[in-house]
Amino acid sequence: MSTPTVQVPYLNISDPSFAMQSEELRAAREQSWYARTNYGIAVLRYDEVSKLLKSPKLSQGSAKWPAHNGVHGGLFYDWWTKNLLVLEGEDHHRIRRLLNPAFSPRLIKDLVPRFQVLANELIDSFIDKGECEFIRDFAEPYATRVLTILLGIPESEWPTIARLASTVGLALGVTFKQDLDKVDAAVAELYEYAEGLIKDRQANPGEDFVSRLVLANRDGDRLSDEELRNALVLLIFGGMDTTRNQLGLAMQSFMHNPEQWELLAERPDLGGKAVEEVMRINPTVTWVTREAVEDFTYQDLFIEKGTTVHLFTQSSGTDPKAFPNPEMDLLGEHAPHYGFGGGVHHCLGHFVARADMSEALPLLASRIAQPYLTGGDEWLPDSGNTGPIRLPIGFTKRS
Amino acid sequence: MKTIDVDRTLCDNHGQCAIAAPDVFRMNADGELEYEATFDDALLDEVEEAIDVCPVQAIFLKD
Ligand code: HEM
Ligand code: HEM
Ligand code: SF4
Numbered sequence: 536m537s538t539p540t541v542q543v544p545y546l547n548i549s550d551p552s553f554a555m556q557s558e559e560l561r562a563a564r565e566q567s568w569y570a571r572t573n574y575g576i577a578v579l580r581y582d583e584v585s586k587l588l589k590s591p592k593l594s595q596g597s598a599k600w601p602a603h604n605g606v607h608g609g610l611f612y613d614w615w616t617k618n619l620l621v622l623e624g625e626d627h628h629r630i631r632r633l634l635n636p637a638f639s640p641r642l643i644k645d646l647v648p649r650f651q652v653l654a655n656e657l658i659d660s661f662i663d664k665g666e667c668e669f670i671r672d673f674a675e676p677y678a679t680r681v682l683t684i685l686l687g688i689p690e691s692e693w694p695t696i697a698r699l700a701s702t703v704g705l706a707l708g709v710t711f712k713q714d715l716d717k718v719d720a721a722v723a724e725l726y727e728y729a730e731g732l733i734k735d736r737q738a739n740p741g742e743d744f745v746s747r748l749v750l751a752n753r754d755g756d757r758l759s760d761e762e763l764r765n766a767l768v769l770l771i772f773g774g775m776d777t778t779r780n781q782l783g784l785a786m787q788s789f790m791h792n793p794e795q796w797e798l799l800a801e802r803p804d805l806g807g808k809a810v811e812e813v814m815r816i817n818p819t820v821t822w823v824t825r826e827a828v829e830d831f832t833y834q835d836l837f838i839e840k841g842t843t844v845h846l847f848t849q850s851s852g853t854d855p856k857a858f859p860n861p862e863m864d865l866l867g868e869h870a871p872h873y874g875f876g877g878g879v880h881h882c883l884g885h886f887v888a889r890a891d892m893s894e895a896l897p898l899l900a901s902r903i904a905q906p907y908l909t910g911g912d913e914w915l916p917d918s919g920n921t922g923p924i925r926l927p928i929g930f931t932k933r934s
Numbered sequence: 935m936k937t938i939d940v941d942r943t944l945c946d947n948h949g950q951c952a953i954a955a956p957d958v959f960r961m962n963a964d965g966e967l968e969y970e971a972t973f974d975d976a977l978l979d980e981v982e983e984a985i986d987v988c989p990v991q992a993i994f995l996k997d
Contacts, residue, residue, distance in 0.1 A: 589947050589965045628953045635954060639986045871946055871990060881948045881989050
């Protein structure tokens with residue numbers, strides 16, 4: 536590495552007390568566009584994150600996760616190393632092309648009335664109590680049932696799906712290796728579920744989302760049953776915790792900005808802006824990981840092949856160089872955030888996530904006034920994917 | 935004949951269009967979008983798919 540002309544900050548990103556929204560990070564961003572960390576470099580500013588996120592010199596960095604943890608085989612391993620998120624080049628693009636049509640924004644729009652019914656039903660269940668545990672009573676059932684609606688499976692099965700997905704989620708944690716048997720068993724169950732779904736739609740194709748995937752073909756090419764199954768498991772896995780966590784973080788941000796909550800209650804048409812603002816200042820995916828595929832120099836920095844590069848989302852979304860007024864403002868005009876990643880791995884499900892959250896937030900605001908923390912909240916650490924695990928809140932019911 | 939217009943103030947160079955319709959859109963070595971405004975009719979489906987998948991909805995078809 537070349538000798539830097541300015542002092543380069545250092546961040547310990549796997550320290551459980553490491554905080555994204557901290558003076559330490561703001562000072563580092565002020566000092567330099569990147570920081571060194573105990574695990575690769577971290578990119579802190581908006582322009583640099585935007586550029587490097589789409590750089591052909593960087594590839595998906597999460598592919599080696601199981602190997603990092605000493606896991607070299609098993610069901611999870613096989614699934615992980617073949618899914619869209621970690622595939623690159625033509626292997627990635629081929630699957631993405633076959634999945635894309637089912638995610639068309641025009642088709643997602645048809646689901647919006649069902650998202651509204653679901654949100655109101657969940658709010659009905661706690662509105663008269665004046666309090667709720669927001670994750671258990673809203674964010675988790677909402678995120679999971681949206682997926683069951685999308686996949687066309689009975690909404691009543693959501694607890695099973697939620698349990699299986701959370702178990703697979705243990706694979707992302709530090710105890711991955713100890714949990715491996717449980718994780719593999721959950722992957723096996725999800726496989727069975729997905730295979731049943733595929734068989735059913737092959738026998739009785741309709742207009743629904745999974746039928747579209749089953750029937751998808753391009754230039755005579757189609758997804759094999761195995762590819763389809765892997766993709767369905769990725770959608771369950773990649774769509775559930777992310778949406779749950781992002782809704783929890785949205786509630787946190789609005790509790791810090793009560794006047795914005797009032798504005799949203801009066802102007803439900805700002806639901807889309809609410810989602811963008813929350814994801815800009817308080818994203819659940821706190822960094823996206825990439826790896827250098829070759830040696831290259833970016834600005835003043837020589838980046839050696841194999842270097843891990845973390846692109847920080849919250850830090851870039853509140854960078855004063857790109858956002859002179861970084862505070863949450865539903866009426867402001869802001870540059871796009873990178874809470875859905877970017878480039879070839881840009882979130883496949885973002886139209887779904889944007890559509891469901893932009894219905895949920897204004898409906899919540901229109902029925903709940905002055906939400907506040909009642910104590911006992913618990914949080915995931917800030918590294919990787921964050922959000923509340925428990926979020927007990929009190930509120931006044933609007934009449 | 936229809937022509938393609940990408941709103942460059944919106945385009946954020948995600949390259950999803952180049953995955954959907956590689957005969958019309960491509961990303962250069964700097965990671966920036968290049969495309970042909972005119973295209974063969976046989977590619978219309980691909981182009982419409984590119985329009986759909988663009989994360990920032992920056993692609994438009996003009997008559
Ligand atoms: C608020 C909710 C969501 C957030 C914050 C989110 C965020 C992200 C991010 C940051 C990435 C890029 C990861 C990377 O480049 O390393 C991604 C990829 C992906 N997301 Fe989402 N996501 C959300 C919801 C969903 C939903 C609902 C689905 C599916 C129904 C989904 C499916 C996917 C898939 C399949 C990929 C991999 C795409 C690829 O590698 O080509 N996501 N998401
Ligand atoms: C599809 C939507 C997903 C998105 C948007 C997403 C995004 C991210 C991001 C941005 C990170 C931080 C990068 C890192 O530390 O390596 C991360 C961490 C991670 N994710 Fe995901 N992920 C998604 C799905 C998954 C799935 C399906 C798995 C696997 C079961 C997974 C496994 C991991 C692992 C292993 C880490 C590393 C944790 C760490 O280093 O702290 N992700 N994810
Ligand atoms: S998909 Fe959209 S944002 Fe990405 S390069 Fe193409 S036009 Fe630009």
